[in-house]
Amino acid sequence: MNFTRASRLLRQKSTSSYRVLSYSVARNFAAAASRADVPRPLLYKRTKSQVPARRELCTSDGVFIEPTENKENVWLGSGELYLLDNKKPIKLPLAYLRDACLCPLCKDPHSKQRTFRTGDIPQNIRPRWIKWDGKELSIKWANDIPGYSTDHTSVWTGDYLKRPIFNTHERAHSPDDGPLLWGQSRMNRLQHWVSFEDYVNDDHAFTVAMKNLKRMGLIFVKDIPESREMVEKIATRMGPLRNTFYGSTFDVRTVPQAKNVAYTNQFLGFHMDLMYMNEPPGYQLLHCLENSCSGGESLFGDSFSAAHAMKMEAPQMYQLLSEHCLGYEYNHESHVYYNKRPIFELDPVTKELLHVNYSPPFQSSIPSPDGRDHDVRFVSKLVHAIKTFTTKIDSTSATFELKLAPGTCVIFDNRRIVHARRQFNASKGSRWLAGAYVDTDALLSRFAVCKRQHPEAWRWNEATS
Numbered sequence: 001m002n003f004t005r006a007s008r009l010l011r012q013k014s015t016s017s018y019r020v021l022s023y024s025v026a027r028n029f030a031a032a033a034s035r036a037d038v039p040r041p042l043l044y045k046r047t048k049s050q051v052p053a054r055r056e057l058c059t060s061d062g063v064f065i066e067p068t069e070n071k072e073n074v075w076l077g078s079g080e081l082y083l084l085d086n087k088k089p090i091k092l093p094l095a096y097l098r099d100a101c102l103c104p105l106c107k108d109p110h111s112k113q114r115t116f117r118t119g120d121i122p123q124n125i126r127p128r129w130i131k132w133d134g135k136e137l138s139i140k141w142a143n144d145i146p147g148y149s150t151d152h153t154s155v156w157t158g159d160y161l162k163r164p165i166f167n168t169h170e171r172a173h174s175p176d177d178g179p180l181l182w183g184q185s186r187m188n189r190l191q192h193w194v195s196f197e198d199y200v201n202d203d204h205a206f207t208v209a210m211k212n213l214k215r216m217g218l219i220f221v222k223d224i225p226e227s228r229e230m231v232e233k234i235a236t237r238m239g240p241l242r243n244t245f246y247g248s249t250f251d252v253r254t255v256p257q258a259k260n261v262a263y264t265n266q267f268l269g270f271h272m273d274l275m276y277m278n279e280p281p282g283y284q285l286l287h288c289l290e291n292s293c294s295g296g297e298s299l300f301g302d303s304f305s306a307a308h309a310m311k312m313e314a315p316q317m318y319q320l321l322s323e324h325c326l327g328y329e330y331n332h333e334s335h336v337y338y339n340k341r342p343i344f345e346l347d348p349v350t351k352e353l354l355h356v357n358y359s360p361p362f363q364s365s366i367p368s369p370d371g372r373d374h375d376v377r378f379v380s381k382l383v384h385a386i387k388t389f390t391t392k393i394d395s396t397s398a399t400f401e402l403k404l405a406p407g408t409c410v411i412f413d414n415r416r417i418v419h420a421r422r423q424f425n426a427s428k429g430s431r432w433l434a435g436a437y438v439d440t441d442a443l444l445s446r447f448a449v450c451k452r453q454h455p456e457a458w459r460w461n462e463a464t465s
């Protein structure tokens with residue numbers, strides 16, 4: 001369970017406890033207030049474990065809660081602090097709060113790096129002063145990390161504490177950032193083309209292209225100068241080249257006795273690249289330099305769309321393909337690679353589809369689920385589920401097809417978009433594509449920077465995309 005989910009559950013738990021307990025809290029507070037011998041400052045102290053069982057007014061034992069209008073809205077448990085937000089307590093472990101301090105002493109404003117280690121936080125860290133005004137929480141610590149002066153004040157906004165986002169990319173996520181599933185008709189309508197000139201020199205146009213790449217997983221660059229160097233130039237506008245044993249850039253041409261089926265003139269069915277690597281490349285570029293042979297059209301399909309359809313129509317098959325791994329291998333004289341992964345790779349917590357892994361030409365034999373002999377019924381179910389997926393992928397209505405012309409480059413998400421190529425006649429004419437890969441990390445970073453720097457261009461507009 002990740003922390004987001006855990007904290008959500010804790011909040012739900014705390015909320016229900018609070019409803020039951022609020023009456024006794026109010027009664028205690030009233031009783032204490034009427035006693036003349038109750039000194040201030042006051043400490044609201046929890047007496048039972050796990051949830052705020054009872055808030056008592058106690059004499060201070062070192063924790064000063066800044067008297068504000070909202071002083072009843074913050075209190076301490078043994079290792080946690082509770083904030084009352086809209087009558088619901090938010091439970092915040094003190095060590096978590098200390099760790100999350102973003103003050104300039106804890107996070108260097110220039111390097112943006114932490115200046116302390118999580119392991120430095122004292123096990124029983126506790127505050128000596130707390131202030132919560134409903135918008136901002138401030139804490140001074142009684143036993144801070146060694147080396148911190150007594151001036152050190154940790155401050156967090158209420159919004160951050162209420163809705164912490166632990167993944168930087170999620171912080172920047174907006175509803176119209178997610179994948180827009182497509183089939184042939186939608187891609188015919190929305191296909192995004194950007195000129196090389198605009199892609200390279202116009203930040204606005206580049207941002208629109210990146211937004212389309214993020215949502216559709218597939219874009220095209222046109223009017224590219226006739227040069228083998230250009231694929232690198234296009235790739236590095238997004239991020240550093242991903243090197244593989246094919247080279248930092250590579251050529252797809254017909255060669256005799258090719259080791260890889262992509263280098264021949266036979267039909268090459270839908271697949272993704274380098275599934276046998278530990279981290280398959282996130283994005284692929286193919287710059288067309290020559291394409292005068294007859295045939296050789298490129299085909300693209302949205303595997304997320306096919307996955308979604310399977311999830312709706314055949315949830316058990318969807319589940320099977322998300323749980324059972326297929327093996328992928330590349331086994332030649334000088335390079336030996338192997339990895340196994342499920343066709344549908346899901347987020348372990350949210351169960352959202354993260355990647356599709358699909359590359360029939362590089363599959364090895366089906367790994368058995370428990371390392372023992374294969375069960376006949378299981379294998380037959382698996383084959384049937386794969387066939388169902390393949391049928392969806394191969395369907396004409398799901399396929400976007402074009403013949404890449406010299407001077408165009410396709411960029412696509414290799415963890416989502418399947419690509420294929422029709423057979424071509426190599427006896428007449430020539431066919432030459434220059435390829436490159438850029439990692440997912442680099443593109444996530446590029447998307448985030450584009451969005452931050454050109455929010456107006458990042459806004460999704462189906463009409464102009």
Ligand SMILES: [Zn+2]
Binds near residue numbers: 105106107154
């Ligand atoms: Zn700090």
